[in-house]
Amino acid sequence: MDFGSYVPYLAAAIILVGTLASGPLPLADQPTDRTNEIGTGSVTVGEIRLPATATLRQGQFGEDSYYLQVPAASVRFEGVEGRPVLTYKLEILDLGYSRESAFFLGPDTSERTQISMERDELAPGTVQNDSYAGVLRVIERAGEESRVVAERNVTVQVRR
Amino acid sequence: MSTFDSEVTARLAARTKRLRTGVWRLLFGDRRGLALFLCGLCFFGLYWRMGIYITDGSAIANTLVNVAEGRVVLTEVPYGSGLEAPGTYVGDRGPVGRNYGIVALAVPVLYALQGLGAVLDLGVVLIGLWSLALVGAVTTVGRLVERGWVIVGGCALAVVAFVANVALATPVAPALYPVLALQIVGMLAAALSGVFCYRLVACLHGQRVGIAAGTAVIVATPIAFWAALLKRHSFTVLCVAAALCALARSRTASEAVETRRVRALAYVPVALLAWIHAAEALLLFVPLVVVDFVTAERNDRRTLAVIGGTFVISLVPFFLTNLLVSGTPVEPPRMLPSYGAAEGLDLNGGGGSGSLISSLPLVGGLLRIASRFVSLLGEGAVVALTEPERSFQTFLRGGYIPAVASEDGFQAIRLTVLESAPLLAGLAAAPVAAGLWLRRQGRAALGSYLRSPAGVVDAVALASGLLFVFLFLPRLPLHAQVTVRYLHPLFLLGVYGLARLPAVRSAVTAYEWTAGSAYGGTLLVGGQLVVIALTAVDTGLGEAVQFHALLALATATVLAAWTTARALSDIVPERAGAVLLGITAGVGTIFVLLSGIEYFAYAGEFALPVVRRLSAALPLA
Numbered sequence: 001m002d003f004g005s006y007v008p009y010l011a012a013a014i015i016l017v018g019t020l021a022s023g024p025l026p027l028a029d030q031p032t033d034r035t036n037e038i039g040t041g042s043v044t045v046g047e048i049r050l051p052a053t054a055t056l057r058q059g060q061f062g063e064d065s066y067y068l069q070v071p072a073a074s075v076r077f078e079g080v081e082g083r084p085v086l087t088y089k090l091e092i093l094d095l096g097y098s099r100e101s102a103f104f105l106g107p108d109t110s111e112r113t114q115i116s117m118e119r120d121e122l123a124p125g126t127v128q129n130d131s132y133a134g135v136l137r138v139i140e141r142a143g144e145e146s147r148v149v150a151e152r153n154v155t156v157q158v159r160r
Numbered sequence: 161m162s163t164f165d166s167e168v169t170a171r172l173a174a175r176t177k178r179l180r181t182g183v184w185r186l187l188f189g190d191r192r193g194l195a196l197f198l199c200g201l202c203f204f205g206l207y208w209r210m211g212i213y214i215t216d217g218s219a220i221a222n223t224l225v226n227v228a229e230g231r232v233v234l235t236e237v238p239y240g241s242g243l244e245a246p247g248t249y250v251g252d253r254g255p256v257g258r259n260y261g262i263v264a265l266a267v268p269v270l271y272a273l274q275g276l277g278a279v280l281d282l283g284v285v286l287i288g289l290w291s292l293a294l295v296g297a298v299t300t301v302g303r304l305v306e307r308g309w310v311i312v313g314g315c316a317l318a319v320v321a322f323v324a325n326v327a328l329a330t331p332v333a334p335a336l337y338p339v340l341a342l343q344i345v346g347m348l349a350a351a352l353s354g355v356f357c358y359r360l361v362a363c364l365h366g367q368r369v370g371i372a373a374g375t376a377v378i379v380a381t382p383i384a385f386w387a388a389l390l391k392r393h394s395f396t397v398l399c400v401a402a403a404l405c406a407l408a409r410s411r412t413a414s415e416a417v418e419t420r421r422v423r424a425l426a427y428v429p430v431a432l433l434a435w436i437h438a439a440e441a442l443l444l445f446v447p448l449v450v451v452d453f454v455t456a457e458r459n460d461r462r463t464l465a466v467i468g469g470t471f472v473i474s475l476v477p478f479f480l481t482n483l484l485v486s487g488t489p490v491e492p493p494r495m496l497p498s499y500g501a502a503e504g505l506d507l508n509g510g511g512g513s514g515s516l517i518s519s520l521p522l523v524g525g526l527l528r529i530a531s532r533f534v535s536l537l538g539e540g541a542v543v544a545l546t547e548p549e550r551s552f553q554t555f556l557r558g559g560y561i562p563a564v565a566s567e568d569g570f571q572a573i574r575l576t577v578l579e580s581a582p583l584l585a586g587l588a589a590a591p592v593a594a595g596l597w598l599r600r601q602g603r604a605a606l607g608s609y610l611r612s613p614a615g616v617v618d619a620v621a622l623a624s625g626l627l628f629v630f631l632f633l634p635r636l637p638l639h640a641q642v643t644v645r646y647l648h649p650l651f652l653l654g655v656y657g658l659a660r661l662p663a664v665r666s667a668v669t670a671y672e673w674t675a676g677s678a679y680g681g682t683l684l685v686g687g688q689l690v691v692i693a694l695t696a697v698d699t700g701l702g703e704a705v706q707f708h709a710l711l712a713l714a715t716a717t718v719l720a721a722w723t724t725a726r727a728l729s730d731i732v733p734e735r736a737g738a739v740l741l742g743i744t745a746g747v748g749t750i751f752v753l754l755s756g757i758e759y760f761a762y763a764g765e766f767a768l769p770v771v772r773r774l775s776a777a778l779p780l781a
Binding site: 007008010011012014015016018019020022023059060061062063064065067119121122123124125 | 291295299557559699
């Protein structure tokens with residue numbers, strides 16, 4: 001117990017000193033604000049592979065909603081200038097549904113990248129068919145303009 | 161001169177010490193209470209996300225911003241949808257917020273954060289505070305169990321955790337400080353709820369059962385889930401626990417003076433709760449005052465004066481706030497018309513009732529409030545009796561309820577009381593145990609039971625719990641509840657009820673280590689199995705939450721079967737009960753941790769950056 005009686009004070013002292021030493025830290029890492037550049041420049045895409053199917057899977061364990069899951073697309077960039085934005089978009093006309101996710105590109109974007117779409121939930125009542133026709137698009141947005149880089153028809157399979 | 165000086169200094173020092181020990185005894189009771197408190201804070205810190213989780217949090221943060229600058233009326237509204245944020249009301253002199261009691265507690269914390277943030281990196285300060293709490297927790301626990309290695313190992317862990325977290329620390333925006341202040345007082349309240357539960361149960365059944373109950377409240381119930389989420393519920397639970405604790409102590413005190421003092425003390429948390437949520441305070445006040453005065457040994461004039469005086473003095477902040485907010489001392493914010501669009505979840509008397517009340521004289525206003533309240537409770541009682549489906553979906557199994565899920569983003573992210581705290585399944589044996597007791601002891605024993613300390617607390621706990629159900633059941637099931645937070649006090653009262661069951665008490669005291677190991681095993685091994693299972697299925701958020709629900713129901717069923725069987729017959733092995741209590745508590749903790757670290761990680765950046773890495777590494781919803 002004797003050893004144990006001064007250890008807490010030692011530990012507390014280390015933590016306190018460490019905390020007090022953090023004073024100048026906020027000055028050191030001022031985040032550089034580059035948000036105003038986002039959405040400018042352009043991208044040259046070498047190759048895009050889009051999936052042929054997506055799924056609408058009904059939940060388990062008492063969750064009745066459908067999960068819309070879209071596999072990732074793989075993109076090979078040949079050149080990125082500035083900080084353009086790439087969006088990955090799915091549209092299902094019969095459901096009146098569309099969803100997209102944006103990717104912010106820049107000098108540190110690697111040559112091969114997977115762009116993905118987070119899963120979404122659809123109410124159980126809205127999904128009636130066994131499959132739906134959808135369109136997947138990859139769109140480049142720079143400034144006011146947008147350009148479809150790739151497009152593919154997908155089958156959205158319903159799994160109950 | 162110097163002797164005078166030293167005399168004054170000595171007297172001052174003695175007084176400070178008395179005050180310090182007084183506050184200390186009032187809050188923690190003893191070192192075990194302190195240990196629970198610190199352990200609770202460290203636990204909540206693990207999944208503390210710095211941010212606003214549900215929209216209701218915006219209004220209270222806005223209120224704090226203005227109160228900290230000395231205004232009751234909201235002129236600066238930086239959070240959420242500003243004045244449209246739910247929880248904003250039309251006050252006497254402009255828009256006002258609510259939960260002023262919590263806000264008042266958070267003001268000094270906010271000032272401290274602003275001061276610290278001005279000279280230090282606040283992210284590092286929070287990490288430092290958490291690490292210091294860990295040092296305090298392991299030191300207190302190590303000294304209690306007289307194990308040096310607990311202290312040395314724990315302190316080493318705290319230092320390593322500090323260094324690792326600081327290495328990954330990111331700056332905290334000053335705009336978040338008010339949110340952090342509210343989160344900190346929320347966690348303090350939640351941790352103190354566990355402490356008061358320990359003291360309440362320890363007062364009636366000894367320290368070992370008390371510690372088990374206090375720990376269960378802190379780690380195995382949704383009280384842990386909501387600890388840092390900017391809602392009032394932790395404070396409601398704390399006030400209920402503190403009032404019951406004082407009530408129990410007033411009935412076990414040996415001297416008449418002590419009895420009177422502690423009885424009066426029981427009304428202080430009620431008054432403070434009124435400052436936070438007046439309707440909930442009434443749900444606690446009515447049973448407390450009735451049971452207390454009916455069962456007290458003496459209600460002489462002096463006792464009445466002390467209790468009444470204490471209560472009225474404690475209500476002063478409530479009256480003052482109301483006066484500033486609505487212009488009437490008895491009209492709390494929630495009775496004012498909502499500022500934003502229809503909210504419909506509060507106790508406002510609809511439309512323009514606010515102005516109507518303020519035009520009435522004080523007594524008329526009070527009568528109107530009382531009659532409206534009684535009619536609300538009456539409606540609730542009718543709903544509870546005539547709509548069993550509503551109760552089923554609130555207490556037992558919910559699953560996907562279309563009307564609720566559509567407001568929760570089409571996700572079944574709503575658990576029932578039992579699904580969020582499977583430990584409470586043990587209460588299934590309560591009616592059986594009560595029936596058997598009555599048959600064995602006879603009706604004559606009932607009177608002396610109702611006057612015993614445990615009987616008095618039981619009566620208030622049961623009545624208050626029922627009133628909470630009656631008030632809120634007509635609005636349930638509801639979205640944005642996750643764990644039926646409207647009925648939050650039931651988790652505390654449920655754990656108290658468990659501790660009142662002889663079968664549970666004897667299993668916990670006889671097989672402490674078995675229960676502890678079962679809990680640890682469930683958490684460490686079971687927790688990993690849950691992660692593996694959910695990863696294998698690749699679950700979405702709703703699926704993950706419902707998986708926890710089914711897991712909880714499965715373990716809860718077995719526990720309910722055991723407690724009932726054990727109450728009927730002594731042949732049923734006691735050790736099995738200890739194991740089951742450990743497992744159900746562990747299942748509750750697994751949900752608290754995974755929901756905090758993973759499912760609802762979007763509530764904000766983690767205060768402990770190492771947990772952010774863990775959260776990113778876990779491949780779940």
